[in-house]
Amino acid sequence: MTTDKEVVRNYFNTVGFDRWRRIYADESVKVNKVQLDIRTGHQQTVDYVLQWFKKDGNYSQISVCDAGCGVGSLSLPLAAAGAKVFASDISKQMIAEAKERATDPENPVFTVSDLESLSGKYDTVICLDVLIHYPIEQAESMIKHLASMAKSRLILSFAPKNTYYSLLKKVGELFPGPSKTTRAYLHAESDIKRLLADNGFQVKRKELTCTQFYFSRLLEGVRN
Template identity: 70%
Template sequence: MANQALNKNSTKKSPKDKDIVRDYFNSTGFDRWRRIYGEGGDVNRVQLDIRTGHQQTVDYVLGWFKNDKNAVGHTICDAGCGTGSLSIPLAEMGAKVYASDISEKMVGEGKSRATDPENPVFEVKDLASLSGEYDTVICLDVLIHYPDQDSEAMIAHLASLAKSRLILSFAPKNPYYVLMKKVGDMVPGPSKATRAYLHKESDVRRVLEGLGFKIKRKEFTATSFYFSRLLEAVRN
């Protein structure tokens, strides 16, 4: 089993990495991603492209809930909720949503956008600190901040919170996207994330299967500057 091979302390991201991500999304990163996750026109071409891609991934998840007609009363943990682009519409569909993010500014923005002060419930927390039990745990576009070893441990931790389903998205690792990342890393920019990690889909599937999950549905989003594999894993 994949989770049996994980050190019991490996679900904790190193303080240095965690602090880097937290500081980024509470400073230059917050302004950049608040605009990307928003609806205003104050974005450049790249940011608009990423907004389009991220929203497509969000829409896939919302579409799954709509097709299954099981949102009402469903308990959901949106791990790494950002400004609430998924949490808020899920709550409006009738789900009971707990939304967390490592960034205090992101959580504050999510609260300000929500129409119901009690649903979603927003809280500042990193992934490793999450606890509880939910029908579905969702983690979109967050694993890009975790290297392979940490991401596998984090998937195992998130799976332990999910009673029936785990939904993940990640930037897939293949020769083409590795090259794109290298090119992107060469372009300077004060608001770029400090680190970005790609993950092999086969590795993510291996971890999920080792944890007793099987893939039910999947989607892929690719725009000029955004690429993301979305997997829905359900317990066997």
């Protein structure tokens, strides 16, 4: 039986790579209406995180692990602002693209890895738009592992579970189009908050991104 992790790895190394590379590209790369909507939503989530860092004003003093970095949408601006960034992704294609986009060969440091294989200690650990690919049982173990690496802060995003979003998922509107090959899991916010609390974190800040085809709850957990 094929696992969710294998599905995700295969998808983002094959047909999904080109689709999402285009979505995560800048405005000069033309995409269809749905892809443009997802691009806008994803960028809003990234911008929320960058705003949090800017408000804290300590870029140059912290280390960051961006787990599931994709093509570097968050890792690259964090590194450019002065943070020391370690970025990983399960897809070797995504990492190769991220390296191509990087201007500094030493920061971020990129590696191909699944979440459970990551190691080290970082001031902040971030995991955006990854938990949607895994059921709550796997998300629980992933969050536990990510929490073990975070010295002071853990930032997560997930697709929130409610009646409206559950309906969208059922009718196939979450990831529309012929490239839809990954399963999508919605998570109750109460479950994610509980998992953060179980691992020693309390929610300090949160944001919600909602576009037509992209929706994401962003939580910042800080150590108690």
